[in-house]
Amino acid sequence: MCGIYGSTIKYGEDVLREKLNKASFRGPDFSALWDCEDVVLGHNRLAIIDLDSRSNQPFLYKHLAIVFNGEIYNFLELKAELQQKGYSFNTSSDTEVICAAYLEYGASCVQKFNGMFAFTIYDSRERVLFGARDRLGKKPFYYSHSGTEFEFASQPSQIALFNDFTVNQQAIREYLIWGYVPEPRSIWTEVKKLPAGYSFTFNCYTGVLKTEKYWDLDYSWANKFQGSFDAAKIELKGLLTDAVKIRMNADVPLGIFLSGGIDSSLIAALASQMRDSVKTFSIKFNEKDFDESKYASMVASHLGTEHHTIECSYDSGLDLIENFSRYYDEPFADSSAIPSLLLSKYTKNHVTVALSGDGGDEGFIGYTRYKWINNVSPIFGLPLSIRQSLAACVNLSPNYVHKLIGMGISLRDIEILYVKMFGGMENSWVQEPDLGLNNPFREILTNKRKNLLENLSDFDIKTYLNEDINTKVDRASMAFSLESRSPLMDYRVMEFSRNLPTRYKYYRGSQKRILKDILFEYVPAQFFNRPKAGFTMPFKEWFRDELKEYVLDNLSEKELQSIPGINVKRTLEIIKEHMTGKWNRYPQIWKLLVLQQWLKAYDNKALASLSHVI
Structure with missing residues (x-):
């Protein structure tokens, strides 16, 4: 887990050092620049595999130079394959294996990698840069391309530093709907994100940049699993066991984020079968309606882990709120980023790697909103005119929830309802209120080859998991030089989940059915008899x-x-509605607080002197 940087622009050494240092928190163990005629490569290292200095980066292998962020979990298997083909290795790192795989397989080497990664290789013979981002977008990759100039980094502010970039007004409007800036856009007009599952080639001589999708979900359901539920459970358990096992390979202390829910408890249970002593970490809120730490403690006690609980108080939360833009380079409004930051900060005192349960809800139909949409879907079988009449009656109620229901059933179709409830049902405070319907992945929701629940799951994997969850976890963990690994986001597990019959995941209102059945082999089912x-x-x-x-x-x-992109008069009304208790408007308020803080902190004129030291 590290921070990468590179540029074909001939900056001075002081500028390059500043750009690299801006993300030094991502890799505090070693920092270096490597320069050649075509490009400068930079790297901040967080040493996880092969702690020896021989594996420091930028790393040179024959006529290649590489900077790499992430982990290739199957690198030992791939290394053995390459050794049989005549390749030799001088380190025990996965970085060297990436280089050899590129020499052997070219651009298709990414198909061989099971991991989370963002990397760039410079090939001095061909004078090209080749790089890629992992299938599900765990690791970030930002770049700027203009003419023959190409610059890339793990954090967008590294690229923006000392450049007179402009804030992207369209990105702000999208943020106000989704709570994040969707790829391929970034908050700066001149900076883009390489989408998840994409590779790229940049010709240093011609300046031509080409991007290519090398992986995507299977939307056809053509390979639907045909076996029994028990057969599926056996196969999935094997995949999960291996996914956990290969993610426990580290030359530094390792632990597990344990919320007490299905997904993290399953990861902790499987890990406990492989290691005698496992450390687990959870967070505690003073407000009892938000606190689930007692459930995490129950699971930890049953599994016999060394459990740690960190308290998220008002004071600790406020400190992170006031410094939020220091941790997140773009406006980002998932409020769970605050406890994620706090949990990462505390966990780093004990371990350098932490496994998490991310990906289970999206892959196995676990979110409560899936059940709600499934339950209301029959209403959308009624003609629109009838639903609008019903909505008019419901809207007479002063109840906030009733009004939301009225808004929902009056929409044209259920797919629009899902998108709008995801981005905010009532968007009159945003200057482009229907912007959320323009999400480039919305067509997934109308895929006729799958049912509604599967389409919702696919949509969230491509959007919410990639853009929200991964961003939240990457920034929160890397802010404190902690590596987070997600076994349920192993692409083999995700592909298997997407090919399972829906009833194996969602059955008679029970969500994540198959994951629960595996978990209950290790932890009593009654531990989880509570609302999600x-x-x-x-x-x-x-x-x-x-x-x-x-x-x-x-x-x-x-x-x-x-603040651009908002209706000020309506926004003031929304704030008042929240303060008087009329409606719960905290999501809109939090979006505005984050954006306002970011605009102040990252004012373009002050960007060069902005400190990002954590």
């Missing part, structure tokens, strides 16, 4: 109480007028 809870902050209450003055000061009419 999200990893969220108590902002609804805080914004009306402890943080009320903070909100009103930072989102005054004067402050709101400086």
Whole structure:
């Protein structure tokens, strides 16, 4: 887990050092630049595999130079394959294996890698840069391309530093809907994201950049699993066991994020079968409605792990809120980033690698919203005129939830309902209120070859998991030089889940059915007889109480007028609705607080002097 940087622009050494140092928190163990006629490569290393200095980067292998962020979990297997083909190795690192695989297989080498990665290889013979981002987008890759100039980095502010870039107004509007900036856009007009599952080639001589998709979900369901539920469970258990096993390979201390939910408990259970002593970490909220730490403790006690609980208090939360833009380079409004930061900060005191349960909800139909959409879907069999009449009646109620239901059933189809409830049902405060319907992946929701639940799952894998969850975890963990690994995001597990019959995942209202059946072989089912809870902050209450003055000061009419893309008058009404208890508007308020903080911190004129030291 590291930070990478590279550029064909001939910056001075002081500028290059500043750009590299801006992401030094991603890799505090070693930092270096390597320069040649065509390109400068930079790397901040967090040493996980082969701690020896021989594996420092930029790494040279024959006529190749590489900078690499992430882990290739199957590198030992691939290394043995390449040795049989005559390749020799001087380190025990996965970085060297990537280089040899590129020499042997060319651009198709990415098909061989099982891992999370973002890398760039410079081939001095061909004078080209080749790179890729992992299938599901665990690791970030930002770049800027203009003419013959090409610059890339793990963090967008590295590229923007000392450049007169412009804030992308369209990106801001998309952020106000989704809570993040969807790929391939970034918050800066001149900087883009390499999409998940893509590789690229840049010709240093001609300046031509080509990108190519090398992996995607199977939307056809042509390879649907034909075996029994028990057969599927056996095969999935084998895949999960191996996914956990290969992610426990590290030359540094390793632990597990344990929320007490299905996914993280399953990872902890499988890991406990492979190692005598396992460390687990969870977070505790003072507000009892948000606190699930007791469930994590129950699971940890049953599995016999060395368990640690960190308390997320108002004071610790406020400190992270006020410094949020220091950790996230782009506006990012998932409030669970705050406890994720706190958990990572504490966990780093004990381990350098942590396994997580990310990916289980998306891959195995686990979110509560899936059940809700499935339950209301029969209503959309009624003619639109009838539903609109029903909505008019429901809207007479002063109840907030009733009004949301009215808005939902009056929409043209259920796919639009899902997109709008995901980005916010009521968007009158945004200048382009229907922008959320323009998501490039929305066509997934209308795929006729799969049913509604499978389409929702595919959509979330391509959007929410990739853009929200992965961004949250990458920035939160790397802010404190901690590596997070997600066995349920092993592409083999994800591909298998997408080919399973829906009833193996969602059956008579029971979600993640097959994962639960595997988990209950290790942990009693009664531990999980409770409603699913999200990893969220108590902002609804805080914004009306402890943080009320903070909100009103930072989102005054004067402050709101400086935020592009919003209807100031309607936004002030929304803030008032929340403060008076009329409606719960904390998601909109949090989006605005994050954006306002980011715009102040990353003002282009002050960008060069902005400190990103954590």
